Structure formats: structure tokens, C-alpha cells
Amino acid sequence: MSDDSKPILRMVWERFVSKTVDWAAVGVLGTVLILAFEPVKERALAIWNTPEALERIARKVDELVTGLADARDDIEALRRPDEVFEVSVTNSGPVDGYCIEREPCVLALKVRRNIESLSCRIVPGSSRWGFVNPRSDALIFAERLGGSPSRDLDASWATIETILRTPTGLEPGADLQFEVSYTDCPGMLPDADPVTYTSPRIPIEIRRD
Structure with missing residues (x-):
């Protein structure tokens, strides 16, 4: 072997030794990390599986489900119609042209159902009638003495009659x-409470006896 090849062999040997030391250091470090991490991992899993942790998870799931249900209800409520029926104010009023205080008054109302609310179902016995003074928003209820029975209308105009005892103080x-x-309107859940809709105001001439 010539003298020129000795430095090359020495350099190769030194690099081999250096790499071997590096690999050994990496192996030792990896072993230490594994030994140190296993207890930590087992402790973390033990904490995760405690009744308290499972209860917190179940509570979060319940909150998420409730939030999704509320969001669904809110989205459905957007489909609920603003009005169920339409009243022709100019073609509705007392048959005699006026009502007399404390006396029965026969009223004829021209009404039809809005197309988007045809699925709504009237709650039997839920209709309430009354009068509103011009300077007040309070409804003064009137006793209903008779007239057309409450029923679900269609989209065609229909005339319904009602007989009211005209209140005093009007x-x-x-x-x-x-x-x-009404129930079963669009946007209402099957078990939802009925929704009450109010008619527009219909001007009535009130006379005193």
C-alpha cells in the first residue's frame, strides 16, 4: 500500500466511526423518549377514560345536539307565513251598515286563505272577536252570539257571518x-303550540241606542 492511500483510508475510517457514534446516539435518545413517553401516554389515557372525562364528553355532545336542534327549529320558523288569511276590509262590515251599543250586530266578512298557508288547520273554538277604539290598541272583546261555524277556508273569497253583542264604551x-x-302551518313542528293570527282592523260605525 502506498503512502498516498493511507490518508484516504484514515478519512474513510474516521467518517465510519463518526456515523456509528451518531447512530448510536440517536438510538439511545429514541429509547429514552419511548421509555419516558409510555407512562405519560398511559396516564393521559387513564385521565381520558375517567368518569369525569366521559361525563364532560357526554355533556358536550348533548349541548351540540341541542344546538343543532335549535338551529333546525329556527330555520323551519323562517317558513312560517306572516299571515294565514286575507280580509277584504272594504267588503266587510255590519249587514245593517252599523252596530248599536249593547245590541246584537250581524257582520258579514269577506275572507280567503293565503295560498302559502293552505296547510294550516284552524283550532276549533279559538276565534275571538272584539273592537278596537281609534286611540287605543287594546282589543275590547265582544260576546259571539252565533254565525258561521269556524272552518278552514281555501284560496277563493268566501263570505262568513258572525253575530256579536256590541260592547259598551266604544x-x-x-x-x-x-x-x-292555527296548527300545522309551514315551518311549524308537529308538536308546536298553535300560532295566533290577528285580522286587519275593519272600520265599523257604532251607534248608541
Whole structure:
């Protein structure tokens, strides 16, 4: 072997030794990390599986499910119609042209159902009738003495009659108004409470006896 080849062999040997030491150091470090991590991992898994941790997880799941249900209800509520029926104010009013205080008054109302609310179902016995004075928003309820039975209408105009006992204390330009409750409207859940809709005000001439 020539003298020129000795430095090359020495350099190769030194690099081999250096790499071997590096690999050994990496192996030792990896072993230490594994030994140190296993107890930590087991401790973390033990904490995760405690009744308290499982209870917290179950609570979070319940909150998430409740939030999704509320969001679904809110989205469905957007489909609920603003109005169920339409009243022709100009073609509705007392048959005699006026009502007399404390006396029965026969009223004919021209009404039809809005197309988007045809699926709504009237709650039997839910209609309430009354009058509103011009300077008040309070409904003064009137006793209903008879008239057409409450029923679900279609989208065609229909005339319904009702007989009310005209309350006392009404001003000459009082307005007739009525309320009706419905179920099964679009946007309403099957077990939802009925929703009450109020008619527009219908001007009525009130006379005193």
C-alpha cells in the first residue's frame, strides 16, 4: 500500500466511526423518549377514560345536539307565513251598515286563505272577536252570539257571518278585529303550540241606542 492511500483510508475510517457514534446516539435518545413517553401516554389515557372525562364528553355532545336542534327549529320558523288569511276590509262590515251599543250586530266578512298557508288547520273554538277604539290598541272583546261555524277556508273569497253583542264604551269610529289560532302551518313542528293570527282592523260605525 502506498503512502498516498493511507490518508484516504484514515478519512474513510474516521467518517465510519463518526456515523456509528451518531447512530448510536440517536438510538439511545429514541429509547429514552419511548421509555419516558409510555407512562405519560398511559396516564393521559387513564385521565381520558375517567368518569369525569366521559361525563364532560357526554355533556358536550348533548349541548351540540341541542344546538343543532335549535338551529333546525329556527330555520323551519323562517317558513312560517306572516299571515294565514286575507280580509277584504272594504267588503266587510255590519249587514245593517252599523252596530248599536249593547245590541246584537250581524257582520258579514269577506275572507280567503293565503295560498302559502293552505296547510294550516284552524283550532276549533279559538276565534275571538272584539273592537278596537281609534286611540287605543287594546282589543275590547265582544260576546259571539252565533254565525258561521269556524272552518278552514281555501284560496277563493268566501263570505262568513258572525253575530256579536256590541260592547259598551266604544267610540264612533271603532274597528272590528278578530283573532284565530292555527296548527300545522309551514315551518311549524308537529308538536308546536298553535300560532295566533290577528285580522286587519275593519272600520265599523257604532251607534248608541
